[in-house]
Amino acid sequence: MGQQNLIKELENRAISPTAMRLLVLDQLKKASVAMSLADLEIALDQADRTTIYRSLKKFEENKLIHSIEDGTGSVKYALCESNCQCTPEFTHAHFHCNNCEQTFCLRNVHLPDLSLPKNFVAENSSFVIKGRCDHCR
Amino acid sequence: MGQQNLIKELENRAISPTAMRLLVLDQLKKASVAMSLADLEIALDQADRTTIYRSLKKFEENKLIHSIEDGTGSVKYALCESNCQCTPEFTHAHFHCNNCEQTFCLRNVHLPDLSLPKNFVAENSSFVIKGRCDHCR
DNA sequence: GTTCTTGCAAAATATTTGCAAGACG
DNA sequence: CGTCTTGCAAATATTTTGCAAGAAC
Numbered sequence: 001m002g003q004q005n006l007i008k009e010l011e012n013r014a015i016s017p018t019a020m021r022l023l024v025l026d027q028l029k030k031a032s033v034a035m036s037l038a039d040l041e042i043a044l045d046q047a048d049r050t051t052i053y054r055s056l057k058k059f060e061e062n063k064l065i066h067s068i069e070d071g072t073g074s075v076k077y078a079l080c081e082s083n084c085q086c087t088p089e090f091t092h093a094h095f096h097c098n099n100c101e102q103t104f105c106l107r108n109v110h111l112p113d114l115s116l117p118k119n120f121v122a123e124n125s126s127f128v129i130k131g132r133c134d135h136c137r
Numbered sequence: 138m139g140q141q142n143l144i145k146e147l148e149n150r151a152i153s154p155t156a157m158r159l160l161v162l163d164q165l166k167k168a169s170v171a172m173s174l175a176d177l178e179i180a181l182d183q184a185d186r187t188t189i190y191r192s193l194k195k196f197e198e199n200k201l202i203h204s205i206e207d208g209t210g211s212v213k214y215a216l217c218e219s220n221c222q223c224t225p226e227f228t229h230a231h232f233h234c235n236n237c238e239q240t241f242c243l244r245n246v247h248l249p250d251l252s253l254p255k256n257f258v259a260e261n262s263s264f265v266i267k268g269r270c271d272h273c274r
Numbered sequence: 275g276t277t278c279t280t281g282c283a284a285a286a287t288a289t290t291t292g293c294a295a296g297a298c299g
Numbered sequence: 300c301g302t303c304t305t306g307c308a309a310a311t312a313t314t315t316t317g318c319a320a321g322a323a324c
Contacts, residue, residue, distance in 0.1 A: 016323085018279065037313080048281050053314075069206035071263070073289075074313065095257060106253070117243070119271035120232060126208070127264045134256035153298090155304065174288080185306050190289075210314075211288065 013062040020047060024055040025064075034068050034076035034094065034103040070096040070103045070128050078105050093127040099136035103128075150199040157184060161192040162201075171205050171213035171231065171240040207233040207240045207265050215242050230264040236273035240265075 006025050010017040027043050028035060035043070040052050056077050059065040068076045078094075093106040106129070114122060143162050147154040164180050165172060172180070177189050193214050196202040205213045215231075230243040243266070251259060 016278075018322090020280075050282080050315085051280055054279085057315095067208075069208055069265075071204075071206055095253065095259075098260060104254075114266060116232065116266070117241075117271065119274060121269045121274050122232075122266050123235060123268040125264065125266040127262065129251060129253070129259050129262040131260040132258045134254065137256060137258050153303075155297090157305075187290085187307080188305055191304085194290095 034078035097133035234270035
């Protein structure tokens with residue numbers, strides 16, 4: 001495990017594995033929940049917000065992570081599956097706990113065919129379910 | 138049509154029908170798409186942002202409208218159906234056009250049973266599909 | 275030396291609150 | 300009078316950009 005794997009994951013997405021990016025990726029992997037920019041800034045207390053921000057943008061652009069708007073007012077980020085393509089067929093579903101405010105990625109949520117209005121074309125989608133997580137109910 | 142109906146709609150939700158609130162509701166009804174606070178501020182150029190903001194909060198609190206995070210960075214608002222309860226069974230689905238940046242409410246989108254992790258309880262949910270609308274494809 | 279990355283500062287954008295004046299009952 | 304509503308101002312939060320110094324190749 002460890003550093004070498006992280007480096008590989010970045011390189012697989014054509015991202016230079018700099019020290020800062022490794023820290024950000026490491027933190028995202030360690031977290032079981034989606035993290036906001038502010039969350040990461042706190043977790044990596046040595047790091048500059050802008051640098052984390054640009055790391056996240058780069059990661060997202062290269063499909064290493066995806067962003068989630070869970071209704072808290074700040075965008076959260078979470079790792080994509082290795083084969084993630086962020087297409088409608090691979091909709092990212094997330095669960096936001098209204099009590100502890102954590103946002104979980106839900107894998108394997110199967111969504112049905114979408115019956116969109118005529119001539120509307122889906123490119124991707126996001127599904128956020130809100131409620132109580134197992135610790136907070 | 139008109140003023141009397143708007144007044145009734147507010148009163149049905151236990152909202153005092155003030156002049157400003159009628160303007161905001163009227164605008165939301167006229168718009169075929171979801172509107173942000175900034176959108177409303179422009180549309181109702183005589184109105185103060187704070188007043189619109191508080192109208193929207195009141196409307197949302199009393200379930201006259203619902204809010205949507207469509208990924209643009211600003212929250213949008215749209216009218217609820219008259220029988221809307223904003224529960225998981227009545228999930229609000231929306232379509233955001235990546236080209237013209239408009240957000241449409243999708244009625245009658247049927248979502249499947251959600252297979253949540255054990256002990257997770259859904260209270261409501263939001264589903265945003267992104268792509269191209271009929272005018273922009 | 276040229277490109278990429280980082281960190282500080284600051285701008286831009288969005289949301290929210292404080293407070294006093296006014297409207298309403 | 301007392302509560303609700305409004306509008307201005309300002310605070311807060313969040314995201315984004317400019318720029319120069321430093322690192323990487």
